Amino acid sequence: MYDVIVIGSGPGGYVAAIRAAQLGMKTAIVEKYSTLGGTCLNVGCIPSKALLDSSEHYHNAAHTFKTHGINLSGLKVDLKQMIGRKDEVVKQNVDGIQYLMKKNKIDVHHGLGSFVDKNTVKVTKEDGSSENIQGKNIIIATGSKPSTLPFIKLDKKRVITSTEALNLKEIPKHMIVIGGGVIGMELGSVYGRMGAKVSVVEYMDSLIPTMDKTMGKELQKSLKKLGFEFFLKHKVVEVENKGKEVTVKAENAKGETIELKGDYVLVSIGRRPYTDGLNAEAAGVKITDRGQVEVDEHLRTNVPNIYAIGDVVKGAMLAHKAEEEGTFVAEVIAGQKPHINYLLIPGVVYTWPEVAAVGYTEEQLKEKGIKYKAGKFPFMASGRARASMDTDGLVKVLADAETDEILGVHMIGPRTADMIAEAVVAMEFRASAEDIARMSHAHPTYTEAFKEACLAATDNRALHI
Numbered sequence: 001m002y003d004v005i006v007i008g009s010g011p012g013g014y015v016a017a018i019r020a021a022q023l024g025m026k027t028a029i030v031e032k033y034s035t036l037g038g039t040c041l042n043v044g045c046i047p048s049k050a051l052l053d054s055s056e057h058y059h060n061a062a063h064t065f066k067t068h069g070i071n072l073s074g075l076k077v078d079l080k081q082m083i084g085r086k087d088e089v090v091k092q093n094v095d096g097i098q099y100l101m102k103k104n105k106i107d108v109h110h111g112l113g114s115f116v117d118k119n120t121v122k123v124t125k126e127d128g129s130s131e132n133i134q135g136k137n138i139i140i141a142t143g144s145k146p147s148t149l150p151f152i153k154l155d156k157k158r159v160i161t162s163t164e165a166l167n168l169k170e171i172p173k174h175m176i177v178i179g180g181g182v183i184g185m186e187l188g189s190v191y192g193r194m195g196a197k198v199s200v201v202e203y204m205d206s207l208i209p210t211m212d213k214t215m216g217k218e219l220q221k222s223l224k225k226l227g228f229e230f231f232l233k234h235k236v237v238e239v240e241n242k243g244k245e246v247t248v249k250a251e252n253a254k255g256e257t258i259e260l261k262g263d264y265v266l267v268s269i270g271r272r273p274y275t276d277g278l279n280a281e282a283a284g285v286k287i288t289d290r291g292q293v294e295v296d297e298h299l300r301t302n303v304p305n306i307y308a309i310g311d312v313v314k315g316a317m318l319a320h321k322a323e324e325e326g327t328f329v330a331e332v333i334a335g336q337k338p339h340i341n342y343l344l345i346p347g348v349v350y351t352w353p354e355v356a357a358v359g360y361t362e363e364q365l366k367e368k369g370i371k372y373k374a375g376k377f378p379f380m381a382s383g384r385a386r387a388s389m390d391t392d393g394l395v396k397v398l399a400d401a402e403t404d405e406i407l408g409v410h411m412i413g414p415r416t417a418d419m420i421a422e423a424v425v426a427m428e429f430r431a432s433a434e435d436i437a438r439m440s441h442a443h444p445t446y447t448e449a450f451k452e453a454c455l456a457a458t459d460n461r462a463l464h465i
Contacts, residue, residue, distance in 0.1 A: 010038020
């Protein structure tokens with residue numbers, strides 16, 4: 001009998017298992033696939049960042065090296081090598097998780113995990129054989145899968161999801177991206193930088209529509225420079241694979257139809273919770289109408305010894321959110337009283353420029369009737385950004401109009417994925433814009449833009465604009 005069984009080995013699951021083991025609990029992890037790490041390590045965060053990095057190197061070599069005084073000739077993409085390097089990065093990360101399981105004495109069971117009852121998990125292996133394992137506590141961490149629309153047939157050759165986009169054998173001539181969210185913009189960037197024409201069809205009136213509107217507008221400006229074209233407020237009504245060509249029909253707000261023709265269509269309209277084969281009903285676990293596992297504020301399901309974390313429960317589908325929840329649940333099981341402030345879990349888009357945000361958007365503050373002041377600082381005015389030729393974007397700070405407490409920080413620019421951590425720290429300690437404005441930031445650095453935006457929010461006191 002295990003103290004804890006974790007079903008799923010993505011960032012939420014493997015972190016939950018490690019934390020449970022650290023707390024002295026006998027722990028097992030069940031993983032359907034032959035490798036650990038879930039979507040994030042195998043077909044999500046890690047491989048996409050590897051390709052984003054490679055494609056950005058190529059793009060810079062093709063477009064900015066000459067300005068830097070570096071002349072190249074015969075520059076071309078070796079896509080096979082690029083994909084190969086990505087696979088090696090994935091392998092190193094996956095091997096790292098395997099090592100962590102051994103180090104923490106966590107038993108790994110490969111096979112589909114399904115409930116027999118509230119304390120028993122059946123593990124069905126690839127060869128059809130199965131074994132039952134028992135646990136006092138069970139954590140569901142089965143993650144998510146790409147969503148699609150009912151009328152779209154994902155053939156995984158021409159009409160693809162993010163998974164297939166990580167392993168293309170050729171650079172598309174024209175990639176049509178359905179969905180202007182994080183995944184579509186990241187993977188669209190990978191191929192756009194290497195010369196593909198990219199057309200984005202988005203139902204909402206902005207890119208990355210869940211983020212602050214300013215970020216979507218700025219990202220659109222930057223991606224236009226890569227040759228992207230955008231069809232915002234367009235509803236896709238038909239996708240047809242004609243062999244080597246795919247046509248996409250979409251309607252605009254007036255009901256007029258447009259038709260786009262390309263060689264690949266990337267469907268990136270979000271992800272859905274994944275509980276297929278879990279047999280949750282055998283344990284009496286409630287699944288919502290949206291397919292999520294229903295949990296309370298302690299991430300406990302309606303069955304007291306069963307918990308759920310990550311993409312399979314409510315909230316943003318982020319690897320680091322799942323990690324926080326994995327730690328949280330292990331500590332709850334151990335009798336501790338952990339805490340997660342969901343408002344302060346940052347979101348990042350790994351395009352270039354990067355987009356990063358934490359806290360409230362301007363739209364949310366208006367909706368809530370909270371009086372605020374905004375300070376902005378463009379990277380165009382940053383010495384470091386000019387030195388590195390990364391002048392697109394800005395930092396926007398939203399602070400309470402009366403107390404000056406920072407309520408939201410929204411950044412688009414170079415290395416904002418790393419810069420946002422300073423804003424998270426500040427907000428966890430309930431800093432005011434004045435607090436950050438009075439802290440010394442090394443010069444020249446990108447982070448000075450955050451300081452300057454805080455100065456701008458504090459009586460419009462920015463120094464370098």
